[in-house]
Amino acid sequence: MIHGKVRRAQFVTPFGPGAMQVLSDGTSVITAGLDHWFPHTSTLDQEEFRIHEWRLERHLGVQALYTPPDYRKRDYRDPDKPNTRMSVPVLRFPAWSFCPRCRSLTPHPLNELERPRCTDQSCPRPNATWAPYLAQVPFVALCERGHLQDFPWVEWVHKAVNPQCRRPKLKLRTAGGGTLASQRVECDTCKAHRSLERITSVEQASNDQGQDTTYLTAHLEEDAEFICRGAAPWLGEADGAETCGQPLRGSLRGASNVYYALVKSSIFIPQTSSTAVDPDLLAALEDPIIARVRSIARDYLPEGATLRAADLRRAARTNAFRLNAFDDAQLDAGLALLEDPAQQPPVPSPDSETTAAVDPAPFRYEEYARLRDALDSPELVVRVPQRPYKADIAHLVPRIRLVEKLRETRVLWGFNRIFAESHTTHAATRMALLRRTAPEDGIAWLPAYTVLGEGIYLELNRERLADWETNPLVDQRLRPMARRFQHVADERHLNRRDVSPRLVLLHTLAHLLINQLTLECGYSSASLRERLYVSPGTHGMNGLLIYTAAGDAEGTLGGLVRMGEPGRFEGVIKNAIDNARWCSSDPVCIGSPGQGPDSCNLAACHSCALLPETACEEFNRFLDRGLVTGMLKDPDLGFFTSLD
CATH class of the missing domain: 1.10.10 (Arc Repressor Mutant, subunit A)
Known part of the structure; x- marks a missing residue:
């Protein structure tokens, strides 16, 4: 029986429905859709796994959120005990395997329960009763719409969309090199052979529209396209219900672009105050x-x-x-x-002169409005410091709140393949990839998990921020970064972003504070996270939350809130700004025209401002120390230049 152990949170990311993983016995499996996560049995109590997060349910258009089920042994003294022997189903994928000895390629069902052995009679084996275990092939094929299938071995080696070889007997051989050109598939029946060179390549199509295609689609057979057939093996549809029409791309099954989880997170706020x-x-x-x-x-x-x-x-x-x-x-x-x-009372809105069209982040604004003032509820406790902060800090950061308790919920609502973001497909289509059929009870739900933590919320001076944003030097410095990201967004199908001075300033400040808190507070940088509240306009959002939400006791010890108290947090801010004035990689770092992921950073590197990607909302993009501390030639460029 194929089985393994995975943490429950990992079924939200990175091993949600449609994602592949390798179990401890070496078997590659794909997580099945949501249809059979909670089988309807007499002992099922699904409400035990319910997560109540009214904002996410409303935002995603579902009726419920559930944590993935955990496995519990059956108590034979209490046979009616609910929720025992539950597990998340997986399927064996890729279905094709090869023998390490004779190199024979054979397909197996997705629901194969045991590790298959080689059945080729010509396979050399130590004795007559022992046959080697088969190894799954390292290659798959996928499309941008989220479909996934086995690599078309039979079609590829015969160079035909509909091969005429009646009984193909395939073998996967290697020439010993580390490239795709050294991998070769052969058919012993008709003696056809072909290397796997360029199966992962993309090329420009020759049609009038000039749309990108792939080498696998355009050259599997000359003068005929081999397009995606809409396969979804995690839903039990190995062949696909209908043709997708998108180009197919070959890929290593362990490549990072095979699965991008789409996760939405929320800080719980009371339903009414x-x-x-x-x-x-x-x-x-x-x-x-x-x-x-x-x-x-x-x-x-x-x-x-x-x-x-x-x-x-x-x-x-x-x-x-x-x-x-x-x-x-x-x-x-x-x-x-x-x-x-x-x-329900209406959600607090910005000042009257700010309209909804000006604020592009209404979902975040609900949190922003609640975190700005004191609040005491079972899931969220925000406290106003009892003493004022020092005048020089209070002038730049007039609003600081201590979040003594918070609950973050993270929900998987879909996934992408090939590109991390996709602006060409509707969100409902991505959500539909998680299940094969609608639930019988009509209650649409998504997998989620919660973590508890604490944090520090701070907000910049609105008037000073508005004056700083009008500085022509600020816009001039950020213009190359914005152009580079627009180019990257077009090339990699990313959603467009407004790379504004406010975003870069708050984002860089959050990174500097997290790095400083790891030194003074004792938390690891991976256990601290940022949450940015940014929207344009004088009365738009301009806050950030630094919080712990690592899913263990470390997030509830109170150390982070203690560092936010008056008398301590002033030193954290000043030390973070002072340390940012000079980086150990300067003058290379401070004078860089573009570095980091996609060259979308200016003065920011691993020695000064980068964080683990789990702690950053923007994948370590849009960072610049120059906008925080200023430059040697342009000291007025920095928002915190006046802070001694």
């Missing part, structure tokens, strides 16, 4: 256990009915004691506020 209802009551109703009971009770209500206090107490059963402090009238008022979207 209305003062018309007792905050303690709202906290009790939003408690994870009671929220789960509300969800279950809502499913059993008649159509059009609303959840009432009596229904909630009856559904809570042994957990009803959590509501004993409130009478039915209070519970009805709280439920009316939480269960009826029409009763």
